[in-house]
Amino acid sequence: MKKNEFAFKPLTFVIRYLDVPLAYKSTHWGCGKKMAEIQYLDNPLETEGLLELLCPPVRNWFKDKFPDFTEPQKLAIPAIIEQEHLLLCSPTGSGKTLTAFLSIIDQLVRRALDNKLDKKVYCVYISPIKALANDIQRNLIGPLTEISESYLPSRAQEIRVGLRTGDTPQSERQKMLRNPPHILITTPESLAIAITSPRFQPIVSEVEYMIVDELHSLVPTKRGVHLALTLSYLDTLLTRPVQRIGISATMEPLETVAEYLVSSDDKESRGNNTRVCIAKISGSRELDLDILITDPKFSDLSVMKIFDKNVEAIADLIAAHTTTLVFANTRKMTENIVLKLRPYLGDLVAGHHGSMDKKIRLDVERQLKHGQLRAVVTSSSLEMGIDIGSV
Secondary structure, eight states: OOTTBOOOSSSEEEEEETTEEEEEEOSTTSTTOOOOEEEEOOOOOOHHHHHHTSOHHHHHHHHHHOSSOOHHHHHHHHHHHTTOEEEEEOOTTSOHHHHHHHHHHHHHHHHHHTTOOOSSOOEEEEOSSHHHHHHHHHHHHHHHHHHHHHHSOTTSOOOOEEEESTTSOHHHHHHHHHSOOSEEEEOHHHHHHHTTOTTTHHHHTTOOEEEEOOGGGTTTSHHHHHHHHHHHHHHHHOSSOOEEEEEEOSOBOHHHHHHHHTTTOOTGGGTOOOEEEEEEOOOOOOOOOOOOOSOTTGGGSOHHHHHHHHHHHHHHHHHTSSSEEEEOSSHHHHHHHHHHHHHHHGGGEEEEOTTSOHHHHHHHHHHHHTTOOSEEEESSTTSSSOOOTTO
């Protein structure tokens, strides 16, 4: 099997709950459901034409903030504005997240100006990991604050962003029910739990946009099956079909990923065909890969000796770079490596994994983004989507 490819056998999955198998079998992700119409986008809109599609506050903010739209933005944003389902596949650092959110922010700003923002969730953003969800929340609040303070009149309504993950305290969840965010950032598991609550269901019954990030990490896994079932259940709560936007790194086959994205869409039952647009931007960054053997007599050494020599090599690599992420196989190994690196780096090295206290993890993420740490050792909790410019 080629790299970044995955196998469906054939679209048959088994979910185990307390060792009781539940078969989830389908043809094209829906019993008797026709395949979605796939359309590859190949006609990007020029800068001036794209700016004209945005309302003045968002347009002026964008012009003051960025020199131009990226290629994925020119290709995908017009389709999102036209309310098409979209799968965006482009390299890291190409502005995928802003591509997905810009037209949604534009629509919310228009409603805020007209005093038509209701107490409900308009957009659900689904992240596979909590650290990415935290990062997206910060990256959304920043632009919305800038637009509100510099480009909107005082009469405009506030656009609220809310975060609901396993770290969200019960008090915050109760506040969310009383005063729902217009953009909800969550994880697959938290969304699955939330939509079973009778009190939560009304605030998501009129969701208009659904963004699923890092699709390549979800689709070929049991978490992906669980998310597909969650979205199917969410569809039963909606008063109208929701626009779906998927964000992914390079993976194949894209048509199957697009089918996954709209697997529970019920446009066909309402007399319309389901169509998915795919915006694929080729390109990859140059990688500097190396395999280090830390001792010529590697096979003759004890495990602890090898571990100590590996830590010495890691410390040398950290010293040669500004900021370094070190990935370990387990949470326990993460903590052991941090302890071994302390004599070399002191408080300039920290650990990060899912079992750590929320406050510790958020503080490590903050220090990492602000360049206050030379290295962070992590398991898988920082492996996707986090915007750390110095790495």
